Amino acid sequence: MLMKLPMKETLMIVALAVAVLLLMQVMGTAYGVRVLVEASCYAIIALGLTIQWGYAGLFNAGIMGFVAIGGFSAMLLTFPVNQSFWESELSGELGVAVLKLVAAVALVYAVLQLHRIKVPRSIRLPITLIVMATLYLWVVNGFAPVTQGIVSQHGFIGGLGLPVWAGWLVGGILAGTVAYFIGHICLGLRSDYLAIATLGVAEIIKAFLKNSDWLTRGTLTVSPLPWPVPGASEVGFVMARALYLSVTAVLIAIIFYLLHRAYNGPWGRMMRAIRDNELSSSAMGKDVNQRRLEVFVLGCILMGIGGAALATFNGIFDPNGYLPLNHTFLIWVMVILGGPGNNLGTIFGAVFVYVIWVMSEPVALFILNSISYLGDMWFAWEAPSDFSSRALQARVFTIGLIITLVLRYAPKGLFPEKVQHHH
C-alpha cells in the first residue's frame, strides 16, 4: 500500500531544501555543506531533547552541559597520546589521586548506608557531614600538587588516541551517567526543580572543564581533533565535509529508526500516557519516576553523542565556546518549532532554525550598518562602534521571542505530533 504523502509537510521540506540550495549558491558549496553538517549534529542533540520534552514532558534546561561532556569525551579519547606525561612519574601520582577519589566515594556511600544498621538520625547527620568535609579536603589536597605538576611540566594529560567512534560512544555514556544522578535526585520532585538543577549542572560542568587545565587545557583549547573520515587536506573541503555529513546522516537515520519504533511501541505509548496523565498511569501500575529517569538518561545520551560529533567536526575543544544560548536554547527552539514528539519535525526544525541562525548575523549586521549609514547621512548621528557585538545580541532577543510566540500561538509546532490509533 502506498502511503499518501501529507501535503503540508512535503511542501515545507521541499521549501527547506530549496532554501539550503540557495544558501549553497550564495555562500559557496563548502560553507553550505558545513552548515548542513553542523545542523545534523544539532539534529542529534535535538532528537535527544524531543524524547525528553516531547515524549515525556521533562524540562531539561542544561543541554549545554551534556553537549560539553560529549565534546570533552571526544577530545579525551581521540586526541593523540601525550607520551611525555605517561612516561613521567606524574601519571602514577595521578593514579594515586584517582584512587583516593574512588576510596572517598566508597566511604561516603558507606556512611550514607548507616541507617541500615539502625544508627539514629541525630548521630548520622553529623557523622555524614564530618566525613564528607574531611574526605573532600583529603581528595582536593591529593589532586592539587599532581595537577599543578602536570600543567607546569606537560601542559595537559593529552588524549588516549582511540578511534573517533569510541569517543562519541563514551561521550554518550558519560552524559547519560551524569543525567542518571541528576534525574535520580530531581525527577521525583516538581518538574520545575529539574529545570533549575539541570541549569545548574550545565554551569558546573562548564566551570569544571574551563578551570581543569590539566585535563582540558582550559582556555588554551585543544585542537586539532581527529576526524572519522579523510580530512580537508586529503580530499578537499567539500568532499571531506560531505563525507562527514554522510556519517552523521547515517547516525541520524539509525537513531530516527530506533526512536520511531520506540515511539510506536508499548514503551512510547506508556511514556505518552505518563506525560498526559501521570496520576492514571501510576494507578495502572507504571513506575512513573523510573520511566522518566529512563527517558531522561536516554535523551542525555543522544545529547552527548551529538555534542561529541559537533566537537569532532569543529576540530577544536574549547570549554569557553559552550554557551547556554547556542547549546541550550537554540535546541529548544528547534524542538518546539519543529514539533515536540515528532521526530521528523525535530530534524526539520533543527535544519530550519540552524540555517536561520547562521544567516541572521550577516543579515542583522547588514540592516544595522544600513541604519547607521542612513542615520549618519541624514541626521549626522554617531552610531556606537560595537555594532557587530550588538548585532549578535539581537539573536538572543529573537530566540527568546520565538520561544514565547511559539508557545503562545503554535504550541504543537510546525509538525504536530501524530498519535496513531490502532483499531
Added chain:
Amino acid sequence: MNELVFFINNVVISGLTIGSIYALGAVGITLIFSILRFAHFAHADLMTLGAFFAFFLTAMFPAVGPALGLPTAFVMLPLAMAMTALAAVYIDKGFYKPLRRHGVKPIVIVMASLGVTLMLQGLIRMFMGTSSRSMYIDDRKGIHRIELPFDLANRPIVLTDPQIIIILLLVVIVIALHLFLTRTRLGKAMRAMSDNPDLARVSGINTDTVVKVTWIIAGSLAAIAGTMLSLDVSLKPDLSFHLLLPIFAAAIVGGVGHPYGALAGGFVIGFAETLSVFNWAVLLRPWRDYLWFDLPATLAFVPSEYKITVPFFILLAILVWRPTGLFKGKVL
C-alpha cells in the same frame, strides 16, 4: 585580632550584603511561586533591568545624590522600582497571562519565562552594550573605616555606603512585608490565594488584582536588589547570570512559598558562598605553631572560580534530604 577583623570584613559584612540581595530576589521568586505556581526564571533579569533603570535615572539626574549626601542611584530607587514593577506587570500581561488562560501546564510557563529571560538579556545588551559600568557618575562610593578602640587590632573594619543601606533597607522591607501580609486585606488575600487559589476565587477575592500586586512587589524588590548589588560592585549585563542559581537555591532552601524562609535561605546561601571561598589560613595563622600540618598560603574550601557551584550543591543537598526546605514550604 587583625585576623578577626579580616574575618569580619570578608565574611560577616560581605555575607550580610550578598545575603540580603539574594534574600530580596528569593522573596520575589517565592511569592510568584506560591501565587502563580511556576518557577520564574526571568527574575534575575528583572533585577538587572531594575539596576539599568536606576542607572538611566542616575545618568539623567547625576546631581541629586551629592545634594542629599546619598548615592544618586539610591535616591532614584523609588522611581526605578516603579518602572520595574510596571515592566513586570506588563511582562506578565504579555507573556504569562495568555498561557495561564489557555490552561497550560506550569512547566510551559516556566519555559516562557526562559524566553522572557533571553529577550530581556538581548534587549539590555543591545541598548547598553556588553561592558560593565559604574553606578557612580557625579558622586563616589562612600567608604567608612571604623577603627577599633583597642590596641590589638590596627586594621579598620571597612563598610561601604551601599552595604549599610542594603542591610538597613532589608530590615525595613521585612517589617513592611510582614505587616502587609498579616494586617492588610490584600496581603491576606495573597496568602489565601497561595493556600488555595480556587477557594480564594469562589470566596470573592479578585485574583487578577492579587496577581498584579504580586508582580508589583516582586518587581520592586528585584529593582532594589539589582540596584544595590550594582552599587556595591558594578553594573554588568551578565549580573543575572550570577544571580539566577543563588536566588533559586535560596528560595528552595527556605521552602518554596515561604517568604520568611526565603529570607533565611538568602542568608544561608550568602554566607555559604563567602565562607566557602574564605581563606581560612588567615584565621589559623596565629596558631600556626600548634598545628600538626604546614599551613598553606591559601586554605579555602572552594577556589573562587568555583564559587558558582556552591549554591548548586546546597540546592542538591536540600533536594535530597529535605525537599520541602528548611521551613516546610507548601508547594512542592
